[in-house]
Each structure stands twice: as C-alpha cells, then as structure tokens.
Amino acid sequence: MKVPAAGSLLAILAAIPDYRGRKGRRHSLAAMLAAIICGLLTGAKRCTAIAQWLHDQEPEFWHSIGFTRKPPTSNCFRDVLLGLPPETLENAVRAWVTEYLAAVPGELRPVALDGKTLCGTLQPHGQSIHLLAMFDTATGGVIAQARMPGHTNEHKAAMRLLRSVVLKGRLVTGDAMFCQRDICRQITDSGGDYLVAVKDNQPELKETIESEFRSGRSPLQRTRSATAA
Template identity: 35%
Template structure:
C-alpha cells in the first residue's frame, strides 16, 4: 500500500471535478520568468539556491496546501530528483530555515504584484453567456493584535476578481 495520500484520495474524488491539466514546459517557464522580476535581497557570495527556484517552490507548495515554512520544505523534499533538477536545485534542496530566512526578506509588495500579474495572465474568466461583467469584490479587515509604531491598528484591504478567484491587489 502506498503511503502517499494523493494515491489514496484520487479514486474517491468527486466525479464532477474536472481532471487536472498537465503543466506544459511553457507554463512552467512562465512562472520562472515572472518570479525573475523579484529582486534578490541576499549577498551574492552566500547564495546556494537560485531565488527563482526557492520562490517557485514556495508558490507551488502553497498552492498545494502548505501553510508553514516547514511544510514548504517538506513539499520540496517529497519531490523526486528529476523534479529538483527542473526546479533548479542540484542534489540538495533548501532547509526550512533557509526558506524562512529568504522569504521574510523578500519585498512582499513586489512579490504580490508579480504573482497577481502572473495569475491574471493565466486565468480565463468565466463567461456564462454573451454578456459579461468584471465583478471585483472589495473587503477590509482590521488585523487583531497587530499595531503600527504609533499604536494604530493594522487595516487590510483586498480587491478580489470574483470570476477568476484572483486577489488583484492588497494593501
């Protein structure tokens, strides 16, 4: 019996879900090209892993359900060696602390803009009939427990494209 939960759950998935399309080489490269626009905050002398590779791993792991730095690291470790090579790693992959140290130093606003642009290009809006409207939902929240240096609370405002499910902007 396989230890992979994917192989166990796959036969039991709902019948109405569409089959997952395979990712083409061009689509894989488009993520790398998009992530190349994010500036690297590291000193050039201490780089062991390409920034684009670590960011691509983080994006793919989060899309697969990872919600911690350790889960991102576990996700990449579970891949086979040919997948490591396609991602730009050699015989080693970054540890969870390496992923954490890099991701906390990345400019979050730039990364958010790059990923939103990449998703908008890939996503096809659902057009149920001849008439189609772009519907953008705007939602705001106050972050509980987070304070700015002046003592004010942190407010979060997001714009969300309803037809594609993409967060267009967040401040």
C-alpha cells in the same frame, strides 16, 4: 534547466532582482519563491511546512521549478522571506494573475471587494493585520490587496485600491460598506460596472428601492406594461 516560457509564473519570478550576496545564492531566488508559492497553495502556512512539503516531492519536480540540487531547509526559506520586501513578491504574483485572467474568455468578469483579518498577526498594540483585497471570483486569484492601517476604514482603502486596478470588463461586487457614491463613481469612471448591497447604512436609497417593489411587480415589468399600452 529549461528556460521558463514568457508569461509563466517562473519567468516573472526570474525577473525579480536577487538581493542576496554571492555566498547566499546556493539556490536560485526564483526557485525558492516558486517553492514558497506552491507550498502555500497546498495549505502549508509556515516555512517548516513548506520545506517539508518540498522535500516530499520527486526530484523531477525540484528541477521543474529551478532547483539544481537538493532543496534547502526551512531556515533558508525564512531568510528569503525576511530579506525580500513583501510588495516585491506580491507585485510579481499579481502580474502573473492579471496576465492569466486577461487570457480567460468572458465579457464581464466579476471581482469582489472584501476585507479580512489575518490569523496569527496580533501586533504589540493589540490589533491584527487587516487587508482589503480585490479578487477574481471565478478563479479566486487576488488581483490587488492593501494593508489597512488601524486608523483607516475600508471605504478609504477601497478608493486607493480601485485607482490602482484596470476595471474595464469587470463587475465589482461588495457588501453594503462599499455602497458609496464616490466608490461607485470611481468604478464606472475606470470603465467597470458594480453590484453592491444596499442596507440600513443608506436608508433613503434602501427605501427608494423597496418602494419600487411594493406593488408586487418589478420596475422591468411596469416598463414592459407601459410600452405595450
């Protein structure tokens, strides 16, 4: 089996310590995780679907991601996901995405803050799992995400998420919920820029912005006129 190139997803997955006992290492952990990620990217959402998709591939593909024999069944994938802390796999994928995005040219890369509720995650107390994510809008790659406890709003979660990410060279976009002074200050203090919507949750700011356009000319046009005069 070829050694994966440094910086590749396979190399990053290979660096994850294998928590399994010797009897449970029939297949490499990196190959199992690579298959799970590839399966998810194709739209497979369950272990049975991931296993079926993998078995439908050619042996050359199995070998390319690290399998040395016929891939395992869905139960093996389920055991891996149950035994591996979610943040371990998430951090590995985040490291790969971050490294990939750093190599993509562009002076100012837009990234979006957005919350989402995961389907099929209804908890015993009647609430589903809600995540706040920051993703690269050009590629769709998730840079960082955090699970939001039921008592925490997206404003507080956004502050924690922004502190964990390097924002230099990035334009952070978001809806009106993120139009808050401390959020905008955190972005600029980290070297980033922001573009957020302004709605009725900030009435004074909204009125100030609207008043600048009531004359029919933008502030930029008025500035140019004053300079010309």
